[in-house]
Amino acid sequence: MTDLQTFARDIHKGLSAPQKHISSKYFYDDIGSGIFQDIMKMPEYYPTPCEFEILSLQGENIIQKLAFNKPFQIVEFGAGDGIKTRQLLKKLVERQVDFTYVPIDISSKAIEELTANMHAHLPGLKISPMIGNYFSMMEELAASGVPSLLLFLGGNIGNYEAHEVNSLLADFRKCMNPGDYLLTGFDLQKNPATVRCAYDDPKGITKAFNINLLHRINRELGGSFKTNQFDFYSHYNPVNGEVRSYLVSLVPQKVHVRHTDKCYDFDRNELIWTELSKKYTLSEIEEVAAANGFRVVEHFQDCKAYFTDSLWTL
C-alpha cells in the first residue's frame, strides 16, 4: 500500500467512525511541520525551552550515567531539527568520546537540513542518518548489535494512547540489548492553566496546525472541506493529565473526498478528535517503565519541573 492509500484508508476510517477522528501523525506534512516549528517558538509552548535547558545544563550528568565500554551509537527517533539534541552531542564531542549519531526521520528534507546543521556546528561528529519510518529501521538497528542509547525526545510519547505506548516501548525493546539505554522526554503534570495556554494560544497557531489537517485532505485526497466552517477546541483534564484537541464543525455540512469517493456528514458542533497530548506524573512514568520491563536510571528535570528526560535501561 502506498503512503497515499494508507492516508486515504485512515481518513475514511476516522471520518466514518461514530466519534470522528484523524490521527495526529498526519499533522506533519511539510506545511504542518513548518507550523509546528512556529508552535515551538511560542512563549506559551514551554516543553521546548524546558527540554533545551535539561540537555544543555544536565548533558554531563546524563553522559555520566552511560556505562558503555566500547564505541556506541546514539539513535534518535523523529530527530526534527536536532537543536536540543546538539546540546547533548556537543558534550560528547568535546570529551572526544567515540560514538556515532544516527538520526532517523521520515522527512528527507528534515534529515538533509539536520545533517548540514550538525556538520556546521559539530564538525567532529560522526553521523549516519536514516530516512524512513521508525519501525522499518528498528530491525536493522537490532541486527547491528552496537551498544546504543536511543533518544525519543520532545514529549512525543504524550501523543500515544496507553496501548500504543506499550507497543512502541515493546518495539524499542526489540532493538535494544542488555546495557542499552532509552532517554525519553515526558511532559509533566503542572498548573493546569500553564498546560491550557500551551495548547490554546492567543494567536491561533495551534488552530492553524489543526486546520492544516483539513487542507491536507483537500490537497492530497481531493477533499472538499471548507476550512472556515470548522473551529478548534482543546481541553486539558488535570485529573488524568490529558489534553485532547478537536476540530468543531460550525454548521451542518457534507464533505466529499474524491480519493475515497465518499461523503461524510457533519452535524453542527460535531467534533473530530485530532490529538492526545498526555501529561505524566513521575510515578506514572515509573509504572510505565516497570510494566514494559525497563529500569529507571534517573529523571532529568528542568528547574521548574515542567518536563523530564527520563533515562531507562534494560
Ligand code: AVI
Ligand atoms: C509533538 N508533540 C509532542 C506536540 C505536543 O505537545 O503534543 C504536538 C503539539 N500539538 C499541539 N501543540 C504541539
